[in-house]
Amino acid sequence: MPGIYADLRILELGAGAAGPVATRYFAEQGATVVRLESAKRPDFLRLLRIAPDDPRGLEGSPMFALLNPGKRSVALNLQEPEAQALALELARWADVVLENFSPGVMERFGLGAGRLLAAKPELIVVSSCLFGQTGPQRGYPGFGGQGSAIAGFNATTGWPDREAIGPWGTITDSLSPRYVAVLIAAALLARGRTGRGQHVDLSQIEAGVYSLSEMVVRCSASGDVVLRRGNRDERAAPHGIYPCLGEDCWIAISVFDDAQWEALVAAMGDPDWAAEARFVTGDGRRAHHGEIDAKLADWTREFGAWHLMAGLQQAGVPAGVVQNVHELLRDPQLAHRHHFVTLQHPVLGSLSHERSGFRLAEHPGGFERAAPRLGEHTDQVLGGILGLAPETIRDLVARGVAA
Amino acid sequence: MVGARRGIAKPAPDRVAWEAMLSGLRVLDLTDESGWLAGKILGDLGADVIKIEPAGGDREGRRPPFLHGIADPEHSLAWLALNTSKRGITLDLAAPAGRSVFARLVATADALLESFAPGTLDAWGIGFAALRRAHPRLVHCAMTPFGQTGPHAGFRARDLVVVAMGGNALLTGDPDRPPLRCSMPTAYYHAAPEAVLGILMALQARESSGRGDFVDVSLHECQLASLLGAPGMHATAKNPPKRSGPRTGRTREIWPVRDGHVSFGLRGGAARVPGLRALVAWMDEEGLAPGWLRDYDWERFRPEALDGAELARLEDVFGAFFAVHAMRELYEGALARRVLLAPCNDAREVIEQRQLRERGLFVALDYPELGAAIEHPAFFARSSAHATAIRRRAPRIGEHNGEIFAELGLAAAELEKLAAEGVT
Numbered sequence: 001m002p003g004i005y006a007d008l009r010i011l012e013l014g015a016g017a018a019g020p021v022a023t024r025y026f027a028e029q030g031a032t033v034v035r036l037e038s039a040k041r042p043d044f045l046r047l048l049r050i051a052p053d054d055p056r057g058l059e060g061s062p063m064f065a066l067l068n069p070g071k072r073s074v075a076l077n078l079q080e081p082e083a084q085a086l087a088l089e090l091a092r093w094a095d096v097v098l099e100n101f102s103p104g105v106m107e108r109f110g111l112g113a114g115r116l117l118a119a120k121p122e123l124i125v126v127s128s129c130l131f132g133q134t135g136p137q138r139g140y141p142g143f144g145g146q147g148s149a150i151a152g153f154n155a156t157t158g159w160p161d162r163e164a165i166g167p168w169g170t171i172t173d174s175l176s177p178r179y180v181a182v183l184i185a186a187a188l189l190a191r192g193r194t195g196r197g198q199h200v201d202l203s204q205i206e207a208g209v210y211s212l213s214e215m216v217v218r219c220s221a222s223g224d225v226v227l228r229r230g231n232r233d234e235r236a237a238p239h240g241i242y243p244c245l246g247e248d249c250w251i252a253i254s255v256f257d258d259a260q261w262e263a264l265v266a267a268m269g270d271p272d273w274a275a276e277a278r279f280v281t282g283d284g285r286r287a288h289h290g291e292i293d294a295k296l297a298d299w300t301r302e303f304g305a306w307h308l309m310a311g312l313q314q315a316g317v318p319a320g321v322v323q324n325v326h327e328l329l330r331d332p333q334l335a336h337r338h339h340f341v342t343l344q345h346p347v348l349g350s351l352s353h354e355r356s357g358f359r360l361a362e363h364p365g366g367f368e369r370a371a372p373r374l375g376e377h378t379d380q381v382l383g384g385i386l387g388l389a390p391e392t393i394r395d396l397v398a399r400g401v402a403a
Numbered sequence: 404m405v406g407a408r409r410g411i412a413k414p415a416p417d418r419v420a421w422e423a424m425l426s427g428l429r430v431l432d433l434t435d436e437s438g439w440l441a442g443k444i445l446g447d448l449g450a451d452v453i454k455i456e457p458a459g460g461d462r463e464g465r466r467p468p469f470l471h472g473i474a475d476p477e478h479s480l481a482w483l484a485l486n487t488s489k490r491g492i493t494l495d496l497a498a499p500a501g502r503s504v505f506a507r508l509v510a511t512a513d514a515l516l517e518s519f520a521p522g523t524l525d526a527w528g529i530g531f532a533a534l535r536r537a538h539p540r541l542v543h544c545a546m547t548p549f550g551q552t553g554p555h556a557g558f559r560a561r562d563l564v565v566v567a568m569g570g571n572a573l574l575t576g577d578p579d580r581p582p583l584r585c586s587m588p589t590a591y592y593h594a595a596p597e598a599v600l601g602i603l604m605a606l607q608a609r610e611s612s613g614r615g616d617f618v619d620v621s622l623h624e625c626q627l628a629s630l631l632g633a634p635g636m637h638a639t640a641k642n643p644p645k646r647s648g649p650r651t652g653r654t655r656e657i658w659p660v661r662d663g664h665v666s667f668g669l670r671g672g673a674a675r676v677p678g679l680r681a682l683v684a685w686m687d688e689e690g691l692a693p694g695w696l697r698d699y700d701w702e703r704f705r706p707e708a709l710d711g712a713e714l715a716r717l718e719d720v721f722g723a724f725f726a727v728h729a730m731r732e733l734y735e736g737a738l739a740r741r742v743l744l745a746p747c748n749d750a751r752e753v754i755e756q757r758q759l760r761e762r763g764l765f766v767a768l769d770y771p772e773l774g775a776a777i778e779h780p781a782f783f784a785r786s787s788a789h790a791t792a793i794r795r796r797a798p799r800i801g802e803h804n805g806e807i808f809a810e811l812g813l814a815a816a817e818l819e820k821l822a823a824e825g826v827t
Contacts, residue, residue: 004608047672062632062636063632066636067632132758134761134762135758135761136757138758140741149747150746155663155749159580163658164747165576166575167571167589168629169629179596182444182596182599188607189428193427194422198788201784201785201787210783216753216754217483218480219750219754221483231584233563234467241572241581242581251567252568252572313559318559320560325570327570328627332554333549333550333553333554333555336552336554337550340634354634357621357625357627358618362616363604363616
């Protein structure tokens with residue numbers, strides 16, 4: 001079945017995770033996504049953890065492959081005016097142009113949003129960068145680690161007596177592409193209504209702060225500054241992660257009300273300590289959380305985490321295995337949803353790619369191909385889309401304009 | 404707040420006529436707090452989002468902390484933060500009279516967003532199958548911890564359990580302590596834009612098919628995206644990756660400073676080399692760069708190939724420099740020298756962040772009945788053609804009952820009867 005966006009054309013320029021993850025959602029629904037890449041200055045993801053002498057070169061990075069399935073790659077050297085002119089033609093071909101360069105780079109290539117929209121008023125141009133296209137710090141370079149820290153995710157993640165570490169994996173790199181995808185989908189609906197395109201300016205930091213609206217509102221309203229507090233929660237107790245049988249094996253348990261507490265106590269076999277008056281109410285449990293943590297851990301460490309989760313869930317207690325990445329690959333619920341899709345990559349072989357977090361009943365979608373090799377579709381894009389003759393393309397390649 | 408603008412963000416004069424991107428769409432929002440942000444995104448982008456609370460208000464959802472510490476559902480700060488740009492009504496969907504009003508309302512809607520346990524709406528006779536018969540164009544989006552079907556579909560989970568099951572917690576935290584979550588509910592943040600995307604995709608498909616669809620969102624599956632492909636990357640590794648505290652792999656990323664922490668990745672690669680050189684030059688200006696560091700070959704710096712003693716030597720010398728400076732000093736210096744460093748801002752520092760303020764990110768909304776003006780992040784992106792900012796404050800309990808029920812053609816007498824029966 002063709003995807004929802006089988007007729008959609010997206011041109012993507014940029015690198016890293018924050019831009020490309022956004023278009024993966026559309027590739028999953030059939031869109032033609034063309035990545036415009038440089039062979040001279042390749043996407044740093046293509047080089048991630050690749051030693052300089054790795055024979056696989058720019059095709060050996062699993063992270064690049066996993067974030068870019070279903071796309072095509074055309075290699076153009078945008079330092080060259082001829083390449084810039086070809087890129088402008090590709091923008092004219094596209095419905096959507098997504099770029100995540102630093103502000104100003106597109107303008108230097110003659111591909112600024114104003115120029116693109118003048119060439120094609122119905123084009124949707126989305127710019128995603130760390131700080132946004134305007135403001136005093138717009139030109140300051142950075143990675144997602146900085147975005148997570150500035151947006152407030154670090155200060156709210158960690159132990160009170162240790163560093164402000166932030167959730168693993170630079171959260172602005174995974175949050176912001178979803179917002180970019182939302183903007184593309186919303187702008188397409190708006191274009192269907194008005195016939196007009198637009199330029200959208202997303203700051204990855206601002207998308208993070210917007211997600212943290214509750215943190216901002218609490219501080220603005222009451223001066224209440226949410227800081228990292230381990231796994232504690234203001235409303236629940238016990239609320240934490242407890243050891244299980246095996247090395248680095250854990251279970252998460254969160255008890256939000258008396259019924260869940262009573263169910264947990266029953267699952268533990270009604271130990272005497274749990275019947276003490278100070279644990280009867282939620283306020284009491286929160287006040288004596290440390291004591292409960294120690295007793296609960298003594299109980300959980302006797303069990304395997306998967307076994308314990310099944311028993312606690314059966315009893316009505318919210319509980320979940322703290323999974324490692326190998327367990328995720330075998331998780332029965334993810335398997336039921338076909339979350340992992342194995343695609344053959346020409347260099348890396350068989351790789352477990354991931355689907356989005358939602359399924360449409362009537363539009364299952366999916367990926368038809370692994371990520372492209374750098375310039376794999378140069379001929380197809382320059383010939384098939386722009387109509388250049390084979391000898392013209394050969395000449396462009398010979399002169400370093402294309403690759 | 405100093406410098407805050409008052410009231411709903413007013414478009415500049417040339418923007419008055421601007422339509423929002425999702426203008427003309429109506430969404431019924433039946434979510435609990437796990438889905439509020441999704442409804443907010445739709446509302447802030449211009450959809451007419453109607454938040455439906457249980458009769459008398461969502462007593463559980465309108466949760467603490469409360470403004471001024473007043474334990475009253477109208478004072479819930481989380482509610483005010485995450486239900487902007489929505490209108491609000493109260494309606495008891497478990498009561499037949501409530502469902503008959505709901506039936507009239509759903510006939511006017513493009514999408515329904517809900518977060519009930521699988522099967523709840525079916526039991527009330529208003530599940531997807533039943534609604535679709537009368538409303539084939541309706542898009543129904545259900546957000547649940549694990550999805551509608553499968554071995555874990557009946558499991559209970561809030562943020563912590565989703566983050567744990569999704570693989571992020573095991574990697575977050577210090578090696579000598581248990582795994583961690585963020586103290587704000589990130590599982591809901593990951594899921595919200597995906598749910599919105601699912602709805603918008605289904606609406607796009609409806610443009611050609613004329614038919615709605617069912618969007619089955621799994622918070623667990625959304626959470627996996629925070630791993631940026633880690634399961635596939637490490638599938639054949641002997642051991643799965645583990646948490647490394649303030650370090651990314653072997654090198655330090657988070658550094659204690661005089662009054663907090665900064666993020667600075669002591670890593671190599673073309674994009675980072677100029678910043679490393681600039682930092683060493685800065686340290687040298689202050690007499691804190693030993694000779695060996697001044698001549699360091701950053702072009703060939705590959706921390707994964709260095710021995711532990713060399714990494715410790717580097718960490719010590721950078722750590723000593725950071726430790727004698729304040730966060731703000733370091734950030735200002737880093738901005739001037741293009742060092743890739745950032746402060747680990749707390750909420751107050753986020754609100755005061757100069758770049759965000761100059762971009763107009765924050766808007767102060769008035770809450771006259773609460774005697775407060777509160778700043779909110781007004782948008783997550785700006786557009787050259789459409790308004791994207793918060794359009795109205797979160798609704799009070801039943802604030803729009805009269806307005807919306809009148810739109811449905813319900814007479815005032817019927818409304819009074821519903822209220823008297825406890826249906827609204």
